[in-house]
Amino acid sequence: MKVIYKVTDIVLLGFRSLTTHKVRSLLAILSILFGVWSVIAMLAINEGARYEAEQSLRQMGTDKFLIQSLKPPQDRGAAQQTGRALYYGLTRADHRRLSESLPGLLGEVAGHETRKFAQYGTRLVPVRVFGTDPSYLQLRGLRVAAGRFLSAADELRCRNVCVMTQSLARRLFGYEDPLISVVRLGGESFDVVGLVDTPGGSTPEVPADLVSNLVYVPASTERTRFGEYSILRTTGSFEAERVEVSQIIFHMADERAVLAGAKIAESILQREHESPDYEINVPLDKILQLQRQRRLWNIMFFAIASISLLVGAIGIANIMLASVTERTREIGIRRALGAKRRDITVQFLVEAVTLTTGGGLMGIVLGFVVPPIVQAVLKVTAILSPPMLMVPFLMAVAVGLVSGLYPAMRAARLDPITALRHE
Amino acid sequence: MKELVRLEHVHKMYPMGRSTVHALNDVSFVVREGEYVAVMGPSGSGKSTLLNLLGCLDRPSSGRYVLGGRDVSQLDDPALSEIRGQHVGFVFQSFNLISQLTVLANIEVPLFYQGLPRRERHPRSRELAGQVGLGNRLDHRPAELSGGQQQRVAIARALANDPLLLLADEPTGNLDSRTSMEILDLLDELSRRARTIIMVTHEDHVAGRAHRIIQMRDGQIHSDIDRQRPEPSG
Ligand SMILES: Nc1ncnc2c1ncn2[C@@H]1O[C@H](COP(=O)(O)OP(=O)(O)OP(=O)(O)O)[C@@H](O)[C@H]1O
Ligand SMILES: [Mg+2]
Numbered sequence: 001m002k003v004i005y006k007v008t009d010i011v012l013l014g015f016r017s018l019t020t021h022k023v024r025s026l027l028a029i030l031s032i033l034f035g036v037w038s039v040i041a042m043l044a045i046n047e048g049a050r051y052e053a054e055q056s057l058r059q060m061g062t063d064k065f066l067i068q069s070l071k072p073p074q075d076r077g078a079a080q081q082t083g084r085a086l087y088y089g090l091t092r093a094d095h096r097r098l099s100e101s102l103p104g105l106l107g108e109v110a111g112h113e114t115r116k117f118a119q120y121g122t123r124l125v126p127v128r129v130f131g132t133d134p135s136y137l138q139l140r141g142l143r144v145a146a147g148r149f150l151s152a153a154d155e156l157r158c159r160n161v162c163v164m165t166q167s168l169a170r171r172l173f174g175y176e177d178p179l180i181s182v183v184r185l186g187g188e189s190f191d192v193v194g195l196v197d198t199p200g201g202s203t204p205e206v207p208a209d210l211v212s213n214l215v216y217v218p219a220s221t222e223r224t225r226f227g228e229y230s231i232l233r234t235t236g237s238f239e240a241e242r243v244e245v246s247q248i249i250f251h252m253a254d255e256r257a258v259l260a261g262a263k264i265a266e267s268i269l270q271r272e273h274e275s276p277d278y279e280i281n282v283p284l285d286k287i288l289q290l291q292r293q294r295r296l297w298n299i300m301f302f303a304i305a306s307i308s309l310l311v312g313a314i315g316i317a318n319i320m321l322a323s324v325t326e327r328t329r330e331i332g333i334r335r336a337l338g339a340k341r342r343d344i345t346v347q348f349l350v351e352a353v354t355l356t357t358g359g360g361l362m363g364i365v366l367g368f369v370v371p372p373i374v375q376a377v378l379k380v381t382a383i384l385s386p387p388m389l390m391v392p393f394l395m396a397v398a399v400g401l402v403s404g405l406y407p408a409m410r411a412a413r414l415d416p417i418t419a420l421r422h423e
Numbered sequence: 424m425k426e427l428v429r430l431e432h433v434h435k436m437y438p439m440g441r442s443t444v445h446a447l448n449d450v451s452f453v454v455r456e457g458e459y460v461a462v463m464g465p466s467g468s469g470k471s472t473l474l475n476l477l478g479c480l481d482r483p484s485s486g487r488y489v490l491g492g493r494d495v496s497q498l499d500d501p502a503l504s505e506i507r508g509q510h511v512g513f514v515f516q517s518f519n520l521i522s523q524l525t526v527l528a529n530i531e532v533p534l535f536y537q538g539l540p541r542r543e544r545h546p547r548s549r550e551l552a553g554q555v556g557l558g559n560r561l562d563h564r565p566a567e568l569s570g571g572q573q574q575r576v577a578i579a580r581a582l583a584n585d586p587l588l589l590l591a592d593e594p595t596g597n598l599d600s601r602t603s604m605e606i607l608d609l610l611d612e613l614s615r616r617a618r619t620i621i622m623v624t625h626e627d628h629v630a631g632r633a634h635r636i637i638q639m640r641d642g643q644i645h646s647d648i649d650r651q652r653p654e655p656s657g
Binding site (some may be wrong): 336339340 | 475480481500505508509513515519520521532533535536537538541580584
């Protein structure tokens with residue numbers, strides 16, 4: 001009991017001596033506050049960036065991976081030239097072989113893409129026409145915003161129907177209702193039956209202005225109306241390309257099957273293709289990679305922000321040393337009246353820790369305004385999480401202990417007689 | 424009366440560069456409970472050194488110091504702090520009050536380090552303040568008090584833990600003669616109530632209040648005159 005009274009009293013004593021130097025204490029608290037705040041801000045911004053990057057990867061789902069045809073580097077000349085058309089990428093044979101040999105495969109869907117112009121009234125917009133099956137909706141993780149996606153009947157009857165991204169619809173139709181409109185694609189008329197959100201994730205070799213200009217049509221329709229050739233207009237010349245399959249999505253049983261399947265697919269394709277005219281895209285892998293990368297960034301940001309905490313710590317140590325010198329006499333008096341060295345140490349440590357804890361608490365409170373401020377000023381997402389608030393706070397407390405320890409011990413080691421004579 | 428303080432061949436040396444200062448040189452004496460002792464002597468003769476030693480602020484370089492039957496000459500710092508807190512009361516020439524604290528809080532400091540809960544400290548320090556005539560100044564800061572009043576607070580503080588030994592190093596050194604008288608009257612009063620007092624002073628009329636006068640010279644006891652045996656407490 002006696003000890004508890006004494007400890008709480010000495011803690012109170014430590015608190016009270018802070019109020020006698022209000023401005024000094026406030027400045028010390030501020031230095032810690034900004035340190036804590038900058039650590040929180042850095043972590044929150046980094047977390048926000050990670051979340052945004054992951055969000056687009058997660059859209060397709062971590063239980064899937066995707067293989068895309070890729071135009072090989074021209075200088076290698078490895079791509080097969082058939083006439084004047086550049087022939088490259090995944091083949092129907094690849095598709096069949098992969099579907100048969102991947103363990104844990106739940107489903108798969110392929111698509112073929114051609115570049116066309118979409119025309120509505122006087123508006124002419126370059127688009128990517130993507131011929132695929134109804135199951136693409138689910139496997140690609142698309143969200144239907146209006147109307148419906150392609151159906152089995154569309155596929156069977158080779159209907160001239162299409163689904164397009166909302167942003168494309170806005171560009172083509174403006175304020176008119178796309179779902180009752182007819183759009184012309186490469187000389188054919190198509191009924192618009194649905195709208196989807198623009199899919200996230202990486203789209204290699206697609207010019208930025210084409211990323212969201214996507215039109216989905218039934219695979220049968222696409223094959224019969226447009227074929228496998230794309231005509232690309234480049235400055236001064238025409239260039240023809242032939243690709244059998246543009247993209248295949250594999251839906252696997254679990255994440256282990258995803259990673260294993262991607263490896264098997266890689267080795268099969270390596271055998272069949274002379275040049276790297278395909279790309280295997282594993283969102284799960286990317287997410288893991290992203291997380292590793294972010295962790296590294298976190299450590300770096302953390303280190304940088306910690307420097308401001310360190311500066312705060314030096315400030316606290318400085319203030320505490322000044323306080324010890326200034327109060328040498330008081331220390332002598334207390335020692336003469338029965339204070340043990342430990343009592344003096346605790347008193348000064350409590351002062352230092354109170355300063356930094358106060359700064360830490362205020363830093364946490366101000367930390368809550370990080371996301372809105374960052375959003376408003378930097379236009380990026382910042383996300384807070386409990387550890388992000390706790391870690392800098394605990395660091396602040398630790399800073400108090402560490403920076404207060406030396407001054408406190410110095411105070412405690414003073415010889416009482418010398419201290420009493422001080423001044 | 425019971426023996427309270429026993430010094431046996433106590434030496435205190437301070438190293439000063441290559442030489443050493445012999446502040447106390449073979450000092451031996453006994454103080455019994457209830458005695459009122461004045462220590463006199465020229466400046467530098469070792470009076471303060473002796474008092475610090477008696478108050479367990481310091482340890483003898485050699486020799487024995489027995490306080491209340493316990494040999495304290497070789498105790499470590501925490502043990503000495505404990506003894507100071509429990510059994511010794513100090514009154515200094517320069518008062519040595521803590522300037523941020525009120526009168527009441529100053530008187531409480533020794534109780535504080537004894538771990539007395541706040542609700543027991545308050546009435547005790549209030550009562551002590553009343554005893555030294557400062558019952559109406561409880562919430563004042565030392566800077567708001569006269570020198571004599573400050574020294575009264577210091578005496579109240581020295582009595583807070585009901586010490587075996589009250590040590591005063593020139594308690595009237597910073598006071599005018601009228602206030603000095605009041606402080607000395609207060610000490611007389613304490614002595615009458617069987618408090619053991621050892622007081623350092625330069626002035627004969629101050630020493631005249633004590634029952635016994637120890638004269639120091641060059642770290643040694645030059646004379647030790649018992650003027651009057653303390654009356655047994657009633
Ligand atoms: N910490 C110390 N270091 C070195 N020498 C010291 C120390 N304390 C005291 N002395 C020396 O010890 C001797 C006795 O000092 P002390 O303070 O006891 O004298 P005093 O009798 O109290 O004198 P005064 O009447 O002036 O207060 C002096 O010569 C002093 O210089
Ligand atoms: Mg002296």
